[in-house]
Amino acid sequence: MSHTYEFPRPALAVDCVVFAIDEGALKVLLVQRGAEPFASDWALPGGFVRLEETTDQAALRELREETGLSQVFLEQLYTFSSLERDPRERVVSVAHYALVRPAAVQGGTDASQARWFALSEVPPLAFDHDGILTMALERLRGKVRYQPLGFELLPPKFTLGQLQRLYEAILGRELDKRNFRRAFLRMGILEELDEMQDNVSHRPSRLYRFHRAEYKRLVKRGFNFEI
Amino acid sequence: MSHTYEFPRPALAVDCVVFAIDEGALKVLLVQRGAEPFASDWALPGGFVRLEETTDQAALRELREETGLSQVFLEQLYTFSSLERDPRERVVSVAHYALVRPAAVQGGTDASQARWFALSEVPPLAFDHDGILTMALERLRGKVRYQPLGFELLPPKFTLGQLQRLYEAILGRELDKRNFRRAFLRMGILEELDEMQDNVSHRPSRLYRFHRAEYKRLVKRGFNFEI
Numbered sequence: 200m201s202h203t204y205e206f207p208r209p210a211l212a213v214d215c216v217v218f219a220i221d222e223g224a225l226k227v228l229l230v231q232r233g234a235e236p237f238a239s240d241w242a243l244p245g246g247f248v249r250l251e252e253t254t255d256q257a258a259l260r261e262l263r264e265e266t267g268l269s270q271v272f273l274e275q276l277y278t279f280s281s282l283e284r285d286p287r288e289r290v291v292s293v294a295h296y297a298l299v300r301p302a303a304v305q306g307g308t309d310a311s312q313a314r315w316f317a318l319s320e321v322p323p324l325a326f327d328h329d330g331i332l333t334m335a336l337e338r339l340r341g342k343v344r345y346q347p348l349g350f351e352l353l354p355p356k357f358t359l360g361q362l363q364r365l366y367e368a369i370l371g372r373e374l375d376k377r378n379f380r381r382a383f384l385r386m387g388i389l390e391e392l393d394e395m396q397d398n399v400s401h402r403p404s405r406l407y408r409f410h411r412a413e414y415k416r417l418v419k420r421g422f423n424f425e426i
Numbered sequence: 427m428s429h430t431y432e433f434p435r436p437a438l439a440v441d442c443v444v445f446a447i448d449e450g451a452l453k454v455l456l457v458q459r460g461a462e463p464f465a466s467d468w469a470l471p472g473g474f475v476r477l478e479e480t481t482d483q484a485a486l487r488e489l490r491e492e493t494g495l496s497q498v499f500l501e502q503l504y505t506f507s508s509l510e511r512d513p514r515e516r517v518v519s520v521a522h523y524a525l526v527r528p529a530a531v532q533g534g535t536d537a538s539q540a541r542w543f544a545l546s547e548v549p550p551l552a553f554d555h556d557g558i559l560t561m562a563l564e565r566l567r568g569k570v571r572y573q574p575l576g577f578e579l580l581p582p583k584f585t586l587g588q589l590q591r592l593y594e595a596i597l598g599r600e601l602d603k604r605n606f607r608r609a610f611l612r613m614g615i616l617e618e619l620d621e622m623q624d625n626v627s628h629r630p631s632r633l634y635r636f637h638r639a640e641y642k643r644l645v646k647r648g649f650n651f652e653i
Contacts, residue, residue, distance in 0.1 A: 206476050209438050211518055249433050250516050254507040278505045278520045280481040289477050291438055293505045293518075344648060345572060421571060423650030 209280070209289040213258040214245035214328065216296040216335035217271060219315065220352065220368045226315040227332065229324070230265050233312070236286045237325030243332065244313065245292065254293040266313040272351070273297045276335055284327045296335040298369075300352055318371070343369055345421045347388055350409050358396060358404040359383070366426065374426055382426055388414045436507075436516040440485040441472035441555065443523040443562035444498060446542065447579065447595045453542040454559060456551070457492050460539070463513045464552030470559065471540065472519065481520040493540040499578070500524045503562055511554045519553075523562040525596075527579055545598070570596055572648045574615055577636050585623060585631040586610070593653065601653055609653055615641045 217228040229241040246261040248254055255273065263269050273295040280291040316322075318336070323329065342348070349357075349365055363379050383389065389407045396403040444455040456468040471492040475484040482500065490496050500522040507518040543549075545563070550556060569575070576584075576592055590606050610616065616634045623630040 206474060208435060209475060209477060211436050211438055247433060248436060248507075248518070250436060251509070253509065254505060254518065275504060277502060278481060280475075280520070282478070282480065291475070291481065291520075293507070341648075345650070421568075421650070423572070423648070 209291045210285075211248045211254075212245055212290050212292040213248055213254050213261060214243040214279075214292050214294045214331055215258050215262050215273060216243055216276065216294065216332055217262065217266075217268065218296070218298045218335070218339060219300065220298075220365060221315065223364050223368050224317045224319075225368045225371065226317050227321060228266055228268070229314060229316055229321070231312045231314070232325055240325040241314075241316075241322050242325035243294075243328045248293075255295070258293075258295045268299070271297045271299055276331070276338060279327060279331060281327065292331075294331045294335070296338060298339060298348075298352065340370060344424050344426075347386060347409075347414055347417050347422075347424075350411075350414055356392060356394065356406040356408050358406060360404055362407070370426075379426060382424060386417060386422065386424070388417055436518045437512075438475045438481075439472055439517050439519040440475055440481050440488060441470040441506075441519050441521045441558055442485050442489050442498075442500060443470055443503065443521065443559055444489065444493075444495065445523070445525045445562070445566060446527065447525075447592060448542065450591055450595050451544045451546075452595045452598065453544050454548060455493055455495070456541060456543055456548070458539045458541070459552055467552040468541075468543075468549050469552035470521075470555045475520075482522070485520075485522045495526070498524045498526055503558070503565060506554060506558060508554065519558075521558045521562070523565060525566060525575075525579065567597055571651050571653075574613060574636075574641055574644050574649075574651075577638075577641055583619060583621065583633040583635050585633060587631055589634070597653070606653060609651060613644060613649065613651070615644055 219226050219228070228244065230244050232238055232240050232242050244262050244265040246257070248257040252260065254275070258273050259271065262271060274297065276294040276296045278291060278293045282289065284290065284292070321332065324332065343366065349362055352365060353361060359380055362383065363374060363376065366379065367374055388410050390410045392406045392408060394406045396406060446453050455471065457471050459465055459467050459469050471489050473484070473488040475481055479487065481502070485500050486498065489498060501524065503521040503523045505518060505520045509516065511517065511519070548559065551559065570593065576589055579592060580588060586607055589610065590601060590603065593606065594601055615637050617637045619633045619635060621633045623633060
């Protein structure tokens with residue numbers, strides 16, 4: 200590290216890619232910009248980092264201010280620093296991403312300018328946000344291959360069909376039912392309950408829950424989920 | 427993103443964790459600091475980001491200036507932003523990491539203040555660099571589990587013993603020879619040559635080379651290497 204710092208410094212920002220699954224589709228939370236540049240365009244929620252906060256704290260604050268969402272478990276994605284990404288001045292952005300419960304979608308947001316978009320309906324975004332969204336999506340889809348997923352997203356008791364639809368929504372494609380079930384059961388993190396669904400119009404399916412300790416262990420250890 | 431930016435801004439820096447394997451041990455490249463803070467302590471090479479460069483470019487420039495290393499393939503690791511990480515002022519650092527060929531170690535560095543340290547001999551580092559090094563090591567060791575490794579690090583023709591020692595140096599533990607070979611051969615990226623080592627004092631071993639296309643495919647696709 201240099202000992203003095205006399206250069207003008209880039210501004211530092213954060214951006215947030217928040218995904219949720221709603222009606223079987225992966226959605227992303229966007230805000231409509233009010234001012235230039237990119238006025239009235241849609242963008243990822245985000246903003247500048249203040250001196251008294253970490254980048255994680257800045258991301259959570261901006262998300263709360265701009266979308267009303269709170270208590271989101273954000274993970275750092277990547278820091279974007281290309282020279283032309285903001286027409287105003289040099290801005291480096293630390294991007295974050297999260298996958299939240301569908302309840303957060305149905306509840307809507309406090310911010311009138313924030314809206315959930317199905318991936319297929321995302322308009323061209325401001326700044327380099329298309330690229331940030333693409334990387335977040337790749338990261339999420341990659342993660343499904345080496346970590347189990349669903350613990351924070353499904354109700355405590357769920358059917359294998361619900362679990363499969365969760366994966367299908369994230370991966371954006373249909374999965375073979377038998378292969379999916381076989382591969383998932385092999386992980387050893389599902390507990391078959393002596394209970395069936397009720398209040399359903401179709402034939403009730405068996406309920407499962409995650410074996411919490413095994414699930415956590417597998418998150419840590421990783422695996423290769425060939426789906 | 428906010429529309430105006432009136433707050434004082436954090437400084438933006440980069441740091442580089444450069445690993446190499448030398449004499450069967452994983453080593454890391456450090457520089458000794460000349461000035462306060464942490465004067466005479468060892469630290470990761472790094473420095474402040476200039477307005478006209480990306481964070482990747484800043485990392486390569488600092489690495490060249492401080493250690494003489496060039497043409498290193500750096501990957502972004504994580505952005506560190508805790509409030510107290512630099513006693514001078516608020517500095518956010520985008521950390522990078524790389525694993526380079528042993529030749530880079532033997533060649534030494536141009537910078538008199540730069541030195542390679544075996545992991546077991548790394549002194550307490552300046553700033554939060556111990557934490558950055560720990561995360562880089564976890565990332566490198568994690569990567570071995572889902573990507574093949576060795577293409578850029580071994581000579582074009584190598585023995586299975588050399589390959590195993592590379593993995594052992596990175597993982598910091600001995601591996602079972604039969605299990606390692608079986609697991610590695612199963613990847614389908616090794617081509618057995620009709621050639622043996624020469625100029626060795628022990629019984630010559632068979633030479634192998636990587637099947638380039640399959641190797642690249644596996645880097646992209648990922649797998650689970652249970653070692």
